[in-house]
Amino acid sequence: MADVTFTVDGKKLTAPAGTLLIEACRKAGIEIPAFCYYPGLSLQAACRMCVVRQEKVPKLQTACTTPVAEGQVFITDSPEIAQARKATLQLLLGNHPLDCPVCDAGGECELQDMTFKYGAGESLYAEAKQHREEQQWSPVVYFDRPRCILCYRCVRMCGEGMDVWALGIQNRGVSAVIAPNGGDHLDCEQCGMCIDVCPVGALTSGTYRYKSRPWEMNHVSTVCTHCGDGCKVTLGVRRADDGMEIVRADNRDKSGINGDFLCAKGRFGFDFVHGKDRLTRPLVRNAAGVLEPTTWEKAIRLVAQKFGETVGTGDGQIGVIGSPRITNEENYLLQKFARTVLRTQHIDHERTADYPTFSRMLAGAEDRAASHREIAAAPAILVLGGNPTEEHPLLAWSLRTNFRLNHARLYLANTQPIRLERQARQTLRISDYDALVRYLGGEDAAMASIAGAAEFRQALLAEESLVVVAGAEYRGASLAALMRWGLCRTGVKFALLSDFANARGAADMGVYPDLLPGYLPLAGEQPLHSEYAGMPTNSGLDLTAMVEAATTGALKALYVVGSDPVTALGVAQGALRNSFVVVEDCFLTATAAEADVVLPAASLYEKTGTVTSCYGDIQMVRKAADVAGVKPDFEIVVRLAGAMGVDVRKLVPFGQSTGVHADMGQSRGAQAGEADRHAVWLTANDLEPRLSPFDPLATLDEVERLVPSYRLDRLNLFAGNEMTTTPGAGFVSLDSLVGRKDGVVATHPGLFRSGELGRKTEMLQKLQAYQEGFHSAAAAD
Amino acid sequence: MSAEAMTLFSTELAARFDALVERYPVRRSALIPMLLYAQDEIGYLSDAVIEEVARRIGITPLDVRNVATYYSMLRFKPAGKFNVQVCTNISCMLRGGYKIFERFQERLGIGHKGVTADGLFSLEEVECIGACCWAPAVQVNYDFHDELTEEQVDAILDEYRSRSQKAGSR
Numbered sequence: 023m024a025d026v027t028f029t030v031d032g033k034k035l036t037a038p039a040g041t042l043l044i045e046a047c048r049k050a051g052i053e054i055p056a057f058c059y060y061p062g063l064s065l066q067a068a069c070r071m072c073v074v075r076q077e078k079v080p081k082l083q084t085a086c087t088t089p090v091a092e093g094q095v096f097i098t099d100s101p102e103i104a105q106a107r108k109a110t111l112q113l114l115l116g117n118h119p120l121d122c123p124v125c126d127a128g129g130e131c132e133l134q135d136m137t138f139k140y141g142a143g144e145s146l147y148a149e150a151k152q153h154r155e156e157q158q159w160s161p162v163v164y165f166d167r168p169r170c171i172l173c174y175r176c177v178r179m180c181g182e183g184m185d186v187w188a189l190g191i192q193n194r195g196v197s198a199v200i201a202p203n204g205g206d207h208l209d210c211e212q213c214g215m216c217i218d219v220c221p222v223g224a225l226t227s228g229t230y231r232y233k234s235r236p237w238e239m240n241h242v243s244t245v246c247t248h249c250g251d252g253c254k255v256t257l258g259v260r261r262a263d264d265g266m267e268i269v270r271a272d273n274r275d276k277s278g279i280n281g282d283f284l285c286a287k288g289r290f291g292f293d294f295v296h297g298k299d300r301l302t303r304p305l306v307r308n309a310a311g312v313l314e315p316t317t318w319e320k321a322i323r324l325v326a327q328k329f330g331e332t333v334g335t336g337d338g339q340i341g342v343i344g345s346p347r348i349t350n351e352e353n354y355l356l357q358k359f360a361r362t363v364l365r366t367q368h369i370d371h372e373r374t375a376d377y378p379t380f381s382r383m384l385a386g387a388e389d390r391a392a393s394h395r396e397i398a399a400a401p402a403i404l405v406l407g408g409n410p411t412e413e414h415p416l417l418a419w420s421l422r423t424n425f426r427l428n429h430a431r432l433y434l435a436n437t438q439p440i441r442l443e444r445q446a447r448q449t450l451r452i453s454d455y456d457a458l459v460r461y462l463g464g465e466d467a468a469m470a471s472i473a474g475a476a477e478f479r480q481a482l483l484a485e486e487s488l489v490v491v492a493g494a495e496y497r498g499a500s501l502a503a504l505m506r507w508g509l510c511r512t513g514v515k516f517a518l519l520s521d522f523a524n525a526r527g528a529a530d531m532g533v534y535p536d537l538l539p540g541y542l543p544l545a546g547e548q549p550l551h552s553e554y555a556g557m558p559t560n561s562g563l564d565l566t567a568m569v570e571a572a573t574t575g576a577l578k579a580l581y582v583v584g585s586d587p588v589t590a591l592g593v594a595q596g597a598l599r600n601s602f603v604v605v606e607d608c609f610l611t612a613t614a615a616e617a618d619v620v621l622p623a624a625s626l627y628e629k630t631g632t633v634t635s636c637y638g639d640i641q642m643v644r645k646a647a648d649v650a651g652v653k654p655d656f657e658i659v660v661r662l663a664g665a666m667g668v669d670v671r672k673l674v675p676f677g678q679s680t681g682v683h684a685d686m687g688q689s690r691g692a693q694a695g696e697a698d699r700h701a702v703w704l705t706a707n708d709l710e711p712r713l714s715p716f717d718p719l720a721t722l723d724e725v726e727r728l729v730p731s732y733r734l735d736r737l738n739l740f741a742g743n744e745m746t747t748t749p750g751a752g753f754v755s756l757d758s759l760v761g762r763k764d765g766v767v768a769t770h771p772g773l774f775r776s777g778e779l780g781r782k783t784e785m786l787q788k789l790q791a792y793q794e795g796f797h798s799a800a801a802a803d
Numbered sequence: 804m805s806a807e808a809m810t811l812f813s814t815e816l817a818a819r820f821d822a823l824v825e826r827y828p829v830r831r832s833a834l835i836p837m838l839l840y841a842q843d844e845i846g847y848l849s850d851a852v853i854e855e856v857a858r859r860i861g862i863t864p865l866d867v868r869n870v871a872t873y874y875s876m877l878r879f880k881p882a883g884k885f886n887v888q889v890c891t892n893i894s895c896m897l898r899g900g901y902k903i904f905e906r907f908q909e910r911l912g913i914g915h916k917g918v919t920a921d922g923l924f925s926l927e928e929v930e931c932i933g934a935c936c937w938a939p940a941v942q943v944n945y946d947f948h949d950e951l952t953e954e955q956v957d958a959i960l961d962e963y964r965s966r967s968q969k970a971g972s973r
């Protein structure tokens with residue numbers, strides 16, 4: 023809309039006509055206080071804090087509902103306005119318990135800030151305050167009624183933002199109260215968004231309440247470890263007996279692709295870090311066949327010796343399994359270690375989407391992959407398969423927001439009903455995903471019997487630009503067919519959904535038996551091939567075949583990092599005894615229980631590096647928690663290589679030719695032998711040594727150099743922004759696509775399920791059981 | 804299972820609802836009249852009534868509660884067969900509304916929002932019922948009794964009692 027000029031406090035401001043005054047002022051650096059106003063949600067004008075004086079208007083106006091127009095004159099700060107706001111605060115404080123010293127929100131409470139600013143410390147009200155006991159609405163949501171200022175933010179967030187509508191407001195006037203849908207409990211997605219938007223401490227979190235104060239925590243911005251959406255999460259960490267413990271998770275500065283959004287897993291799913299089942303000491307199987315705790319030195323020496331002996335007997339003797347949960351640098355290093363040190367192509371990971379086909383199809387095509395931000399702003403989106411609300415909560419949030427604020431046109435085609443249908447312009451219930459692609463391509467007979475198919479196709483073909491989001495249902499030939507259809511049309515972009523925090527990264531980093539980083543074939547003339555000179559060039563075994571070969575003894579050793587193939591493939595107990603099995607994991611998984619050596623690994627919340635979301639958004643992961651005894655997978659691989667007598671410099675390009683100039687821990691001093699808080703301090707102060715062999719960022723250099731789709735703006739990346747991969751860039755051979763087995767097994771995580779991590783997270787288990795309680799009751803009716 | 808098969812309401816009321824929801828541009832506009840008619844027939848808004856109204860409009864029971872709890876004339880507990888509403892707003896107050904209210908309390912042995920043990924009467928002190936010209940006034944269900952004196956209170960109660968007995972013996 024056309025720009026208009028208006029005056030605020032004597033300053034000429036310009037903004038598009040129709041902009042809300044409060045937004046226009048905030049952009050110009052004029053702060054107007056508000057409780058009920060929340061960007062992106064509907065307007066409420068309930069709190070009366072944002073009142074301003076508008077020229078020629080008899081009464082004070084609410085800035086949150088006043089659209090600016092040409093020539094208007096406003097005053098936002100005067101004794102009259104200060105008095106009005108102070109009076110509003112007095113009313114809000116009328117029933118407020120003023121228990122700030124014990125309130126979770128104390129220190130980051132908007133009511134507290136306003137009271138300090140406008141000085142409503144004394145009140146003319148002599149009436150007794152109405153006290154109500156605190157209520158627990160779910161394992162994670164608690165409601166303290168007297169603290170509530172009835173701003174309706176939670177009600178609107180739950181309804182408009184989440185489309186759950188689990189909160190309402192009941193009664194009126196002084197007895198008005200926020201009410202949950204279950205009468206005295208909440209039956210909802212347990213996302214905790216209501217807690218996040220609460221400007222005071224009326225809604226508090228089951229994981230954080232009464233545990234800490236905001237200023238007692240260190241706030242570390244990192245990426246959520248659960249699904250493939252890649253939400254930024256700020257972990258509040260505090261010193262604990264055995265390192266640094268996580269006490270809270272939110273997205274404190276509302277930055278990144280998720281803005282203010284986090285789901286239940288991101289917000290409440292972190293207690294696995296300090297779980298009682300967490301491995302903190304290496305385990306080695308003793309003569310009696312029992313796993314026995316040992317030291318890191320002994321364990322590393324044993325593994326290095328066994329691996330060394332095995333490598334000595336020839337190429338391809340060891341199988342390596344990477345993980346969709348560990349960082350890009352770790353996966354890259356692991357495959358490099360496998361290919362150049364262990365001399366094997368038997369390397370794979372748990373695949374949850376067919377990224378090789380995705381990338382190959384995009385080869386040479388410019389700007390055809392959709393980042394998350396592009397999906398969130400696209401005018402038209404086609405979601406094929408998948409179940410975003412359950413498995414990709416951020417995607418569902420962004421689609422809902424895009425629909426609500428930008429009237430995005432959402433098209434769904436699925437074999438089953440999904441929640442997003444309420445926002446969809448058209449929904450097609452189909453039985454065959456391949457037939458849909460053929461039908462879109464013009465084969466009318468493919469969907470002759472499906473009601474509404476003709477209108478669906480007509481509407482899609484009329485879209486000038488379209489983002490196609492494909493679920494894991496599309497893989498191999500069907501994914502190729504879908505993308506071929508889209509690539510023939512202008513303005514079509516693609517995204518492919520996968521299940522874990524770094525499923526895309528593990529694929530991009532070449533954790534495949536037949537593909538190198540960047541999906542390069544094993545043989546070729548690229549820089550990568552000369553760097554890896556002399557590696558075996560025959561395709562290796564995939565995950566299933568490797569485990570099979572390990573059970574027969576055809577593979578002499580199996581190195582499993584952050585993965586649990588025994589559970590995934592249903593391997594019988596004791597079947598892996600013919601092979602030397604090393605497992606690196608946070609927990610004693612079924613695979614670890616079968617292993618000869620178990621190395622306790624750091625989780626994603628205890629390490630630094632980068633991860634890539636399923637939309638190709640690369641983000642920085644920062645060490646937040648610290649658990650004594652565990653090591654990041656990166657460090658373990660480097661130590662293993664070192665113990666095998668390999669020149670570590672060839673594996674990790676750290677340091678400079680003149681030597682190493684950095685704090686390598688010498689300044690640790692009095693903290694030696696304690697948990698490594700020093701590293702946390704260095705990270706917190708941005709003084710992380712960048713030149714050690716254990717520094718994953720050194721490997722990031724190599725990734726950038728050798729993987730064409732990872733061209734990164736480092737300053738932006740380190741500042742906490744996401745960088746988007748460019749899958750179309752660089753050399754790609756289409757030959758190796760033909761007849762390739764995709765090996766995808768979608769795991770379908772739920773709102774509270776997240777594989778082994780979810781099972782080890784007490785709060786998610788609790789939420790799962792809590793919500794299942796409602797659904798089994800409903801099913802019994 | 805169709806909504807009709809599960810309904811709590813009489814055929815007439817169900818038909819009235821079906822017509823009502825179609826009368827407005829948005830279905831939820833029919834909510835308040837629906838709640839009122841349902842209360843008249845069932846006596847109060849039970850959980851089952853709220854759920855059925857929600858289902859018929861296509862909103863959540865929470866939405867229905869949000870609206871219903873705002874209005875004091877909608878109730879969530881059973882009232883007596885005859886709900887006595889005594890106005891004590893200014894006109895009635897000036898002409899002895901409180902005396903009338905006290906008399907009802909004495910005679911019925913219940914207070915504000917109370918229900919007699921036999922379930923025949925319930926009593927409420929209410930805001931203006933729009934009968935200021937004939938103050939003091941009370942409303943029993945939908946019938947008005949105005950320009951009252953304390954003595955007339957007894958007569959009113961007796962009348963309703965006998966009406967109920969007649970209905971019972973019939």
